[in-house]
Amino acid sequence: MARPSRKDEILQAALACFTEHGVDVTTIEMIRDRSGASIGSLYHHFGNKERIIAALYLAGTAQYADLLQRGFASATSAEACVKLLVTSYIDWVVANPDWARFILHSRGRVEAGEMGDVLRDANRQHFAQILAALTEYRLRGLFKALPDDCFASVVIGPTHDLARNWLAGRTQSELGECRELLAQIAWDSVKSSG
Numbered sequence: 001m002a003r004p005s006r007k008d009e010i011l012q013a014a015l016a017c018f019t020e021h022g023v024d025v026t027t028i029e030m031i032r033d034r035s036g037a038s039i040g041s042l043y044h045h046f047g048n049k050e051r052i053i054a055a056l057y058l059a060g061t062a063q064y065a066d067l068l069q070r071g072f073a074s075a076t077s078a079e080a081c082v083k084l085l086v087t088s089y090i091d092w093v094v095a096n097p098d099w100a101r102f103i104l105h106s107r108g109r110v111e112a113g114e115m116g117d118v119l120r121d122a123n124r125q126h127f128a129q130i131l132a133a134l135t136e137y138r139l140r141g142l143f144k145a146l147p148d149d150c151f152a153s154v155v156i157g158p159t160h161d162l163a164r165n166w167l168a169g170r171t172q173s174e175l176g177e178c179r180e181l182l183a184q185i186a187w188d189s190v191k192s193s194g
Contacts, residue, residue: 007045010037011056014056017034018102019098028048028049031049064089067091067092071088079191082187083183083184086182090182093163101168144193
């Protein structure tokens with residue numbers, strides 16, 4: 001297994017600090033102490049705390065997007081692609097609960113910050129990749145006729161809602177145990193009846 005880069009080590013130290021102390025309370029010095037990096041290294045890689053926040057956010061969403069793309073490469077049906085949207089998300093959240101919690105709570109901050117355009121561009125690219133993976137199936141009439149943004153909300157909305165509640169400790173069900181159920185609900189919600 002490859003050793004994480006210095007940048008990745010700093011991001012993971014930042015995540016640990018944000019999880020323990022909160023984003024607002026965490027200082028550059030706390031991240032420096034946790035990561036063992038010098039202040040110069042922190043500023044070289046990121047520039048400031050807001051860029052660390054944005055980089056951590058973007059790295060997490062990129063991990064999920066990569067997981068999804070690898071899955072699309074082997075998915076061979078409309079049903080498999082739709083279910084993959086749900087199962088990949090659940091798998092990533094269950095494997096990275098602190099990171100997922102951070103992402104859920106930091107989106108507005110990143111969007112409003114200096115890296116907002118980078119985030120919006122990454123989201124557009126991710127959404128375009130999802131639509132591209134589904135295009136053939138949509139053209140063949142295998143899905144209900146739904147606007148693109150509505151389609152995405154129908155597929156991932158219930159899973160996103162349960163994940164948010166699970167991450168906040170407000171569920172009795174384990175998110176991972178609902179994986180197949182939520183994937184089936186997503187498929188049943190968008191598959192064409194004809």
